[in-house]
Structures are given as C-alpha cells and as structure tokens.
Amino acid sequence: MKGSDATLLSFQLLDVSYEMRGSTPVIILWGRGADGSRVVVFYGEFRPYFYVLPDGSVGLDQLAAMIRRLSRPSSPILSVERVRRRFIGREVEALKVTTLVPASVREYREAVRRLGGVRDVLEADIPFALRFIIDFNLYPMRWYVAEVREVAVPHGYSVDRAYTLSGDIREDETRIQEDPLKGLRVMAFDIEVYSKMRTPDPKKDPVIMIGLQQAGGEIEILEAEDRSDKKVIAGFVERVKSIDPDVIVGYNQNRFDWPYLVERARVLGVKLAVGRRSVEPQPGLYGHYSVSGRLNVDLLDFAEELHEVKVKTLEEVADYLGVVKIGERVTLEWWQIGEYWDDPSKREILRKYLRDDVRSTMGLAEKFLPFGAELSQVSGLPLDQVMAASVGFRLEWRLIREAAKLGELVPNRVERSEGRYAGAIVLRPKPGVHEDIAVLDFASMYPNIMVKYNVGPDTLVRPGEEYGEEEVYTAPEVGHKFRKSPPGFFKKILERFLSWRRQIRSEMKKHPPDSPEYKLLDERQKAIKLLANASYGYMGWPHARWYCRECAEAVTAWGRSIIRTAIRKAGELGLEVIYGDTDSLFVKNDPEKVERLIRFVEEELGFDIKVDKVYRRVFFTEAKKRYVGLTVDGKIDVVGFEAVRGDWSELAKETQFKVAEIVLKTGSVDEAVDYVRNIIEKLRRGQVDMRKLVIWKTLTRPPSMYEARQPHVTAALLMERAGIKVEPGAKIGYVVTKGSGPLYTRAKPYFMASKEEVDVEYYVDKQVVPAALRILQYFGVTEKRLKGGGRQSTLLDFMRRGK
DNA sequence: CGATACTGCTTACC
DNA sequence: ACTGGTAAGCAGTATTG
Numbered sequence: 001m002k003g004s005d006a007t008l009l010s011f012q013l014l015d016v017s018y019e020m021r022g023s024t025p026v027i028i029l030w031g032r033g034a035d036g037s038r039v040v041v042f043y044g045e046f047r048p049y050f051y052v053l054p055d056g057s058v059g060l061d062q063l064a065a066m067i068r069r070l071s072r073p074s075s076p077i078l079s080v081e082r083v084r085r086r087f088i089g090r091e092v093e094a095l096k097v098t099t100l101v102p103a104s105v106r107e108y109r110e111a112v113r114r115l116g117g118v119r120d121v122l123e124a125d126i127p128f129a130l131r132f133i134i135d136f137n138l139y140p141m142r143w144y145v146a147e148v149r150e151v152a153v154p155h156g157y158s159v160d161r162a163y164t165l166s167g168d169i170r171e172d173e174t175r176i177q178e179d180p181l182k183g184l185r186v187m188a189f190d191i192e193v194y195s196k197m198r199t200p201d202p203k204k205d206p207v208i209m210i211g212l213q214q215a216g217g218e219i220e221i222l223e224a225e226d227r228s229d230k231k232v233i234a235g236f237v238e239r240v241k242s243i244d245p246d247v248i249v250g251y252n253q254n255r256f257d258w259p260y261l262v263e264r265a266r267v268l269g270v271k272l273a274v275g276r277r278s279v280e281p282q283p284g285l286y287g288h289y290s291v292s293g294r295l296n297v298d299l300l301d302f303a304e305e306l307h308e309v310k311v312k313t314l315e316e317v318a319d320y321l322g323v324v325k326i327g328e329r330v331t332l333e334w335w336q337i338g339e340y341w342d343d344p345s346k347r348e349i350l351r352k353y354l355r356d357d358v359r360s361t362m363g364l365a366e367k368f369l370p371f372g373a374e375l376s377q378v379s380g381l382p383l384d385q386v387m388a389a390s391v392g393f394r395l396e397w398r399l400i401r402e403a404a405k406l407g408e409l410v411p412n413r414v415e416r417s418e419g420r421y422a423g424a425i426v427l428r429p430k431p432g433v434h435e436d437i438a439v440l441d442f443a444s445m446y447p448n449i450m451v452k453y454n455v456g457p458d459t460l461v462r463p464g465e466e467y468g469e470e471e472v473y474t475a476p477e478v479g480h481k482f483r484k485s486p487p488g489f490f491k492k493i494l495e496r497f498l499s500w501r502r503q504i505r506s507e508m509k510k511h512p513p514d515s516p517e518y519k520l521l522d523e524r525q526k527a528i529k530l531l532a533n534a535s536y537g538y539m540g541w542p543h544a545r546w547y548c549r550e551c552a553e554a555v556t557a558w559g560r561s562i563i564r565t566a567i568r569k570a571g572e573l574g575l576e577v578i579y580g581d582t583d584s585l586f587v588k589n590d591p592e593k594v595e596r597l598i599r600f601v602e603e604e605l606g607f608d609i610k611v612d613k614v615y616r617r618v619f620f621t622e623a624k625k626r627y628v629g630l631t632v633d634g635k636i637d638v639v640g641f642e643a644v645r646g647d648w649s650e651l652a653k654e655t656q657f658k659v660a661e662i663v664l665k666t667g668s669v670d671e672a673v674d675y676v677r678n679i680i681e682k683l684r685r686g687q688v689d690m691r692k693l694v695i696w697k698t699l700t701r702p703p704s705m706y707e708a709r710q711p712h713v714t715a716a717l718l719m720e721r722a723g724i725k726v727e728p729g730a731k732i733g734y735v736v737t738k739g740s741g742p743l744y745t746r747a748k749p750y751f752m753a754s755k756e757e758v759d760v761e762y763y764v765d766k767q768v769v770p771a772a773l774r775i776l777q778y779f780g781v782t783e784k785r786l787k788g789g790g791r792q793s794t795l796l797d798f799m800r801r802g803k
Numbered sequence: 804c805g806a807t808a809c810t811g812c813t814t815a816c817c
Numbered sequence: 818a819c820t821g822g823t824a825a826g827c828a829g830t831a832t833t834g
Contacts, residue, residue, distance in 0.1 A: 286818095307816085310815095389818095390818045390819075391818090391819055392818075392819045393818090393819095395819080420820095420821070421820090421821080422821075422822095423820065423821030423822055424820090424821070424822070425822090426817085426822060426823070446820095533819095534819055535819090536819080536820070537819030537820040537821095538819055538820085539819090539820085540819070540820045540821085541818095541819045541820075543818085543819090544819080552819095552820065552821095555820095556820080556821075581817065581822090581823095582817080582821095582822090623823080623824060623825090624817085624822080624823055624824080625816070625817045625822080625823055625824070626816090626817090626823090626824075639816090639817075640815095640816060640817065640823085640824080642825095644816080645814090645815060645816070645825095646814090646815070646816090647814060647815065647826090697813090697814065697815090698814070698815085700813080700814080706812090706813090707811095707812075708811075708812045708813065708827080708828065708829090709827085709828065709829095710812085710813070710814095710826095710827070710828085711827085712814095742827080742828070742829095743826090743827065743828085744827080744828080766826085770826095804834105805833105805834095806832100806833090806834085807831100807832080807833080807834100808830100808831080808832070808833095809829105809830085809831075809832085810828100810829085810830080810831090811827105811828090811829085811830100812826105812827090812828085812829105813825100813826085813827090813828105814824105814825090814826090815823100815824090815825090816822105816823085816824085817821105817822080817823080817824105
C-alpha cells in the first residue's frame with residue numbers, strides 16, 4: 001500500500017457508478033487524471049435517501065417514529081430527520097429518510113406509502129450514483145480538484161490509480177474552456193454476424209468478424225476460423241483491454257452488437273470483460289448498455305436527431321455528413337454477409353465492407369462527440385446516457401439538479417391522461433410565387449415568454465388563491481394567472497440558460513469560426529439552447545415531473561397574442577405578410593418597414609425578432625407548412641413538401657426538387673415539364689435504379705397489431721414470414737409490384753422483389769406525377785401534359801414554347 | 804353497379 | 818419517447834346517379 005497522506009487530485013469526471021462492499025455501498029467516480037492516468041475515486045460515506053411529505057393528519061415526530069419501526073436489518077434505516085424544503089414553490093416540512101442499501105429504497109418507499117399520515121414519498125426513484133453527482137454538484141466531462149488519499153487498486157479494476165475521497169471536491173475553474181475530449185482514448189467497433197436472409201440467432205450464428213479502431217490508429221479485423229468464433233470474441237476482449245478506451249463508439253450497438261455479443265459470449269463460455277471492472281456490459285437507463293468505467297456511446301442516438309436523413313443506416317448518415325461517401329465505399333446488405341463469408345473470392349470484399357463501417361463509425365464520432373460532451377456537461381447526464389435519453393429527460397435531469405440546489409423537492413412522475421390544449425397559429429399562405437421575401441423569426445419565443453411572464457407550476461395561481469390584478473400576469477384567452485414575484489423555478493433556470501448562452505456567444509466572437517475554441521463554444525451554446533427550447537414542450541408532457549398543462553397552455557396563448565400583434569403592426573406599416581407559423585413571419589423585404597417592425601416588436605412587445613433569411617423567390621400552394629424558396633445565396637429550401645418527406649420514393653422526391661429548382665431559378669415551367677416527362681420516359685424504359693423506387697415507412701407497432709391494412713405492414717409481415725425480425729421503430733422499405741388488387745396486396749420488401757415485378761405505372765401515377773404536379777399544377781400544368789405520350793404533346797410543347 | 808364523397812387510420816413534417 | 822397544428826395517402830364505407 002502506498003502512502004495514505006491526503007493529496008489534491010485533478011481529474012476529469014467521466015462516469016459514476018457504485019458497488020456494494022458487503023452491505024455498504026461505495027460510490028465509484030471514473031476519471032482521467034491530469035497526468036493522463038486513468039483513475040477511480042471511491043467514496044464510501046454516501047447513503048441512499050428519500051423524502052416523506054406528511055399530509056398533516058399525524059404529527060411529524062410520530063410519523064418519523066412509525067418510519068423508524070419499518071427498519072429491517074438487511075438495510076437499516078439510519079436516520080429520519082425533519083427538514084425544511086420547498087415543494088412546487090411552497091414551504092413544506094418533510095422527513096428525510098436515510099438507509100444503507102440503495103436497492104432497498106424501492107421497498108421502503110412502498111412500505112412508507114402505506115403508512116397513515118403520508119401525502120407522498122419523493123425522490124425515491126433517483127438512481128444512487130446519479131444522486132451522488134447531483135448532491136455533490138458534479139457534472140460529467142468537467143474537471144475537478146479533489147482532496148484524496150491514494151489506495152491500492154482493488155482486484156478486478158483495470159485503472160492506473162485508485163483513491164478515496166477524503167475532503168473537498170470542487171470544479172477546476174482553469175479548465176472550463178478546455179476541450180473535454182482532448183486526450184481521451186476513443187475506440188470504434190463493429191461486428192459482422194453470419195446470416196443469410198434471416199435475422200441471426202446468437203445461439204447458433206457466429207460473429208465472423210469484428211472490426212475495431214483506436215482514434216488515430218489502424219483499423220484491425222479479427223476473423224473467425226470458418227464458423228468458429230470463440231477466438232474472435234476472446235480476441236476482441238483482449239484488444240479492448242489493451243487499447244483501454246475511455247469512450248467506445250459504435251452504430252446501433254445498444255440494440256444489436258452488445259446484446260448479441262453478450263448472448264454469444266454466454267453460449268461460447270467466454271467472459272465478455274470489456275469494462276474497467278470485470279463485469280460484462282449490462283442494460284442500463286434509456287436502453288443503453290453500460291460498460292463499466294468506459295463511456296459506451298451509440299452514434300445512432302445522435303443520428304436520430306439528424307432530421308434531414310430519413311433512413312438512418314450508417315452508410316446514409318456517414319454519406320450525408322461527408323464522412324465516407326457511399327460511392328467511395330463497399331455497400332452490402334446484412335443478409336448478404338453469410339454469402340460473402342462462405343465464398344472465399346468474396347471474403348475480401350466483406351473485409352473492406354467492415355473496414356468502411358469502422359471508418360464511418362469513427363468519422364461520425366468525430367462529428368458527434370463534441371456536442372455529446374457539451375450536452376453531458378450541461379444536462380449532468382454521463383455521455384453514454386445523455387444521447388440515449390430523450391429531450392424531456394435531458395432537461396429533467398438538469399431540473400432535478402437545480403431543484404436540489406434550491407431546496408426544492410422533486411415531484412414524482414405520475415400517470416396522467418389529460419385533454420389537449422390549443423397550440424400556435426399558422427397563417428394561411430398567399431399561394432403563388434413571391435419575390436424578395438424576408439423571413440422574420442422570434443428568437444426563442446417560448447422560453448422568453450416563460451421568463452417574461454414568470455410561467456411555471458410554482459408561480460401558477462391555483463384555485464382558491466387570491467391575488468390582486470397588479471400582482472399577477474394573466475394569459476390572454478385562457479386566463480391563467482402567474483405571480484409576478486418571486487421569480488419561479490423555470491424563470492430562474494431559463495434566465496441562467498439564456499444569459500449563459502449570451503455570454504458564450506459573445507466569447508465566440510473572439511475566435512475565428514474555424515478555430516477549435518469557436519467550435520467548442522458553439523457546441524456548448526447549442527446544448528444550452530436545446531434544453532432551453534425544450535422547456536415549453538416539457539411542461540406540456542404528461543410524463544414530466546414538473547408537468548403543468550396550464551403553463552403550457554398560457555405560453556401558447558401569449559405566443560398567439562404576440563404574433564397577432566406583430567401581424568397587425570405589419571399591416572399598419574403597409575408591410576404585406578405572406579405567411580407565418582408559430583414564431584415566424586414572411587413579409588415583403590422592404591428594409592425600412594421591416595426595420596420598423598423589428599423595433600416595434602423589440603421595444604413595444606419586449607421580444608427579440610430578427611431577419612432569419614431572405615428569399616429571392618418563394619412559392620406557396622394553398623397548404624400550410626409547405627413552401628419552396630430560393631435564398632439570396634442561390635440555395636433551394638424545400639419545406640414540408642414530398643421532396644423532404646421520408647415516405648416518398650427517392651425518384652418522386654428528386655423529381656419534385658428539380659421541378660422546384662427549375663421553376664424558381666429559371667421561371668420556365670416548360671423546362672420543368674420536359675424534365676418530368678423525361679423522368680417518366682426513363683422510368684417506363686426501365687432505366688431507373690430500383691433503389692430509387694423504394695418507399696420507407698416506420699413500423700409503429702408489431703405488424704399484427706394494425707387494424708388498417710397498409711403496404712408497409714404487408715411488407716413487414718412478409719419479412720417476418722421469411723424469418724426476419726421486425727420491431728416497432730423499424731423502417732420498412734417496400735416497392736409496389738404489378739397486379740390488380742389494392743396497394744397493400746402488392747407491396748413487397750424491396751429486397752424480395754425483382755425489377756421486373758415492379759409496377760412502373762404506380763410510380764408514374766402515384767409518385768412522380770403527383771409530386772411534380774403539387775408544384776406545377778399551380779402553373780396550369782395537367783396530369784395529361786406530364787404523362788401524355790409521344791408526338792402529340794411534343795407538338796403541344798412546341799406550340800406552347802412558341803407563343 | 805360503378806363513380807365519387809367522406810371518414811378513419813396512419814405517418815410524417817413544421 | 819417534449820407540444821399542438823397540419824397535410825396527405827390508402828382502405829373502407831356511404832352516397833348517389
């Protein structure tokens with residue numbers, strides 16, 4: 001054992017967990033020392049606890065005594081204290097119950113709930129390890145200085161040094177601007193599993209290849225011998241241990257690679273000890289897999305937020321981000337892997353394919369992790385969980401932290417089935433082509449409404465409470481009232497977010513936009529913005545702990561009133577409003593009038609509004625939420641139309657985009673018509689790649705659970721019958737084949753249909769033509785003109801052109 | 804009896 | 818699995834000439 005004098009340790013907090021030593025829990029902080037060592041800091045003094053809110057029918061001391069009597073020897077109740085806290089803004093007196101074993105909290109909660117005199121049990125569902133970093137105000141990815149004593153690295157831990165926390169731990173202010181990922185070891189991996197046209201089964205189908213790469217290093221491939229994969233998995237475990245990554249990245253590994261490897265390792269009798277403690281990966285919160293001491297990050301979670309990419313395969317996402325272009329890599333489908341493995345002449349292609357996947361994964365990590373790291377240190381959730389968690393939970397964890405700091409008790413999650421409420425205004429657009437249009441956008445309208453009117457569950461005036469008119473803000477239309485003071489929970493947090501973001505944005509101006517400093521700050525301000533913008537939707541989410549329907553309803557009511565006022569003012573200024581949605585207004589780009597409108601909104605309404613972009617031309621149909629615009633820098637924006645929807649064939653989307661581009665850029669309808677006719681001709685001649693005919697739709701439930709018959713459900717059923725597992729959330733790609741019945745009888749998974757089977761006329765009539773007509777119809781183009789064959793309409797075209 | 808209008812279910816996007 | 822508002826396709830049924 002080394003010396004046990006207290007020293008100061010500077011380390012970056014990466015993850016937190018706990019272990020039981022006998023019946024005592026010990027918190028484990030996983031980190032990286034300033035000297036590059038990998039460290040753990042133990043803390044054995046922290047204990048699980050929860051709060052009991054009395055209903056007043058029983059004296060507090062009597063209630064405390066009743067709770068003490070519930071104590072069981074396996075996890076004794078260590079203390080029951082009277083504490084003063086706040087609950088939804090009101091002062092309360094509560095009991096804080098502390099016990100020993102984290103897992104026992106759940107049982108105590110139930111037992112306490114059954115006691116008389118208990119209004120509610122609070123904070124019994126905060127996981128113990130998170131509870132610790134919340135109470136000690138520690139944020140993952142940030143640097144801390146801690147007073148520690150070094151101890152021997154316990155058996156089973158693979159870290160350089162171990163310590164116990166012996167005193168203070170506080171943030172290292174000197175490292176706030178530092179790139180949290182600098183110096184971290186990142187490893188990408190991907191596995192290939194033997195399968196031929198059916199979902200592989202870990203009980204019999206081997207893991208034939210595993211590819212891995214340490215950032216900056218070479219891609220390595222481990223291969224099975226024939227179908228025997230025991231050495232592959234054992235070899236993988238060895239490589240992970242020797243690389244010793246802090247971050248493990250993959251693509252969809254939480255749903256595929258890890259569960260498969262865990263099960264396969266079990267079947268083969270290999271210990272999948274890839275963590276820094278000798279335990280195998282385990283399912284954790286939000287469907288993520290937890291690898292002890294390492295941050296297991298599934299990059300698919302980031303891709304889910306890339307709304308521009310509809311089918312989120314690794315290939316598509318890497319292509320979109322310019323990481324690895326599809327044309328410059330090997331593409332295979334999962335069901336071909338068995339074939340490429342069995343055929344020795346194709347095996348090299350399979351290797352290349354795996355390399356390209358690993359390369360793409362590492363490339364995505366470089367793109368995504370900086371934001372993940374910032375979101376982690378803004379939300380307080382460890383990097384491996386923060387992207388797996390939905391937006392609502394990310395915000396909620398930060399709210400829980402703020403509550404702890406403010407002495408606010410955290411409300412429980414409760415089941416609710418509440419009615420709907422009115423949302424934002426969408427204006428009816430003026431159809432047609434408009435020249436020179438400015439798009440005005442309110443900056444963070446809803447968060448600013450919440451701040452300005454002190455909206456929140458704690459400031460809401462509840463039935464029976466009386467306040468003077470001048471003491472409250474009253475929401476228009478709905479009449480909900482909010483106390484003007486003191487500042488509420490959400491107001492305080494949002495103000496901090498908004499000023500923090502302002503400060504970062506001004507700091508950004510000191511750095512060139514391509515500098516690492518600028519990028520880091522940009523990711524940070526984006527993370528803050530994400531949480532701030534989620535706050536309105538969060539209050540209207542029935543699962544939210546701080547759910548407040550009236551608050552959400554009031555926010556949208558104020559929003560409607562504000563935009564209506566702005567529209568009225570525009571009218572008074574003689575500024576034509578073409579369209580508007582929620583917090584945006586499309587107006588004629590008359591700089592002087594626009595400037596006066598902006599000033600009015602800022603000075604009279606007290607909200608920030610700015611020109612977000614200017615369109616040289618913008619086209620609307622009668623439909624709301626749909627338009628195409630040509631920006632001043634020559635870019636085509638398509639909003640809402642088929643061209644940006646994931647459930648139309650690539651061919652139809654491409655055609656519509658081209659039509660929009662031709663019409664907006666050249667103004668020539670004839671040219672657009674020719675373009676469409678040409679596409680139809682190619683389609684009929686069989687010159688269109690079948691992949692462009694695939695239609696993708698999300699399966700939202702098991703195929704058998706649908707009441708309405710639909711093409712993508714038929715395709716999913718066909719896949720199931722072929723032994724391919726389809727689960728809710730899966731994107732089903734199908735093509736429509738020839739035949740006479742309803743569509744759903746003619747849909748087939750795209751990989752089960754041949755080109756000859758495809759019903760080309762369906763794609764003409766129901767895909768290409770409607771998508772093109774959506775725009776061209778407005779210019780008087782008919783279906784006939786797009787579809788009409790040969791000479792006659794060529795002649796017609798000729799005559800039209802001549803006029 | 805077939806065409807058309809309407810409704811419900813479903814998905815996706817703003 | 819953050820909100821409400823909106824468009825739209827297909828299946829199935831009602832309406833109607």
